[in-house]
Amino acid sequence: MTVSPSTVVLQTNIPGAPDPKRGKVRDIYDLGDKLLIVVTDRISAFDVIMPNGIPDKGVVLNQISLYWFKQVQGIIPNHVLSTDISALPEAFQKAKDQLLNRSMIVKKAKPLPAECIVRGYLTGSGLKEYRKTGKVCGIELPKGLVESSRIPEPIFTPSTKADQGHDVNISFEEMKKILKDDVLARKVMDASLAIYKKGRDVADAKGILIADTKFEFGLLDGRLILIDEVMTPDSSRFWPKAEYKEGVSQKSFDKQFVRDYLETLKDWNKTPPGPVLPEEIVVKTREKYVEAYERVTGRKFGDFRF
Numbered sequence: 001m002t003v004s005p006s007t008v009v010l011q012t013n014i015p016g017a018p019d020p021k022r023g024k025v026r027d028i029y030d031l032g033d034k035l036l037i038v039v040t041d042r043i044s045a046f047d048v049i050m051p052n053g054i055p056d057k058g059v060v061l062n063q064i065s066l067y068w069f070k071q072v073q074g075i076i077p078n079h080v081l082s083t084d085i086s087a088l089p090e091a092f093q094k095a096k097d098q099l100l101n102r103s104m105i106v107k108k109a110k111p112l113p114a115e116c117i118v119r120g121y122l123t124g125s126g127l128k129e130y131r132k133t134g135k136v137c138g139i140e141l142p143k144g145l146v147e148s149s150r151i152p153e154p155i156f157t158p159s160t161k162a163d164q165g166h167d168v169n170i171s172f173e174e175m176k177k178i179l180k181d182d183v184l185a186r187k188v189m190d191a192s193l194a195i196y197k198k199g200r201d202v203a204d205a206k207g208i209l210i211a212d213t214k215f216e217f218g219l220l221d222g223r224l225i226l227i228d229e230v231m232t233p234d235s236s237r238f239w240p241k242a243e244y245k246e247g248v249s250q251k252s253f254d255k256q257f258v259r260d261y262l263e264t265l266k267d268w269n270k271t272p273p274g275p276v277l278p279e280e281i282v283v284k285t286r287e288k289y290v291e292a293y294e295r296v297t298g299r300k301f302g303d304f305r306f
Contacts, residue, residue, distance in 0.1 A: 012027045062104060079225055087105070109219060184224065216229075237252055
């Protein structure tokens with residue numbers, strides 16, 4: 001596959017529509033009583049957005065989220081209203097090529113000011129903290145765990161939600177103080193663990209280990225709902241089950257492939273602007289995302305019926 005810039009949606013541009021709020025990956029349009037979320041092909045690493053994107057990445061993230069929203073709707077309601085872009089105002093109808101398969105119309109909820117992370121395996125910042133203290137976010141873990149060890153029981157390890165810079169791991173007690181509502185905090189933790197366990201079991205049967213994942217929740221008319229994205233390769237670590245080996249770093253279906261490449265660069269200090277990703281890295285990363293979609297959903301890429 002040769003990557004043409006025209007095959008990558010780095011940002012949406014829709015004349016006549018309100019200016020969107022642009023995050024690292026999503027362009028969010030305020031439609032008054034609801035939102036339109038468009039998942040672009042932007043890719044970030046080390047909190048820096050790369051200048052070129054990954055073709056179809058936004059489609060993969062959007063479709064995997066739709067799959068999981070449906071799978072876990074019995075655990076908690078979510079923000080999805082529709083994926084029917086024909087119901088959008090006229091300005092958006094003229095930009096269908098920017099929206100098709102990569103957008104969803106959602107309820108407008110008030111996001112909670114905390115990231116809700118569940119870990120089933122020990123890696124990343126959790127491993128670093130464990131090596132120093134034997135704990136992760138205040139939760140004591142068994143002695144002798146190593147890189148990629150399975151945690152006996154999944155743990156809820158929230159973090160702050162930083163608009164800029166890095167999120168910071170916090171304890172459940174600290175999250176309760178941030179939310180100022182102990183009952184709500186408990187609901188968030190219970191929902192996070194239940195969703196993760198459901199996703200872990202579904203993915204395990206399909207040859208994928210979900211090592212950890214991040215959820216976001218919001219309040220709508222005082223009711224807790226699941227928002228943003230769910231168990232995608234951007235919000236989770238996906239490992240191939242057949243190749244899992246405790247004690248070493250795992251291969252993955254997420255953007256770890258991009259991070260590994262960037263770690264080899266001697267002349268980039270992980271600050272903006274990010275370096276242009278070589279075509280080989282772009283192509284291989286796209287393959288990882290598409291494979292994740294096909295494994296998780298059991299459908300060929302392009303078969304979107306959720």
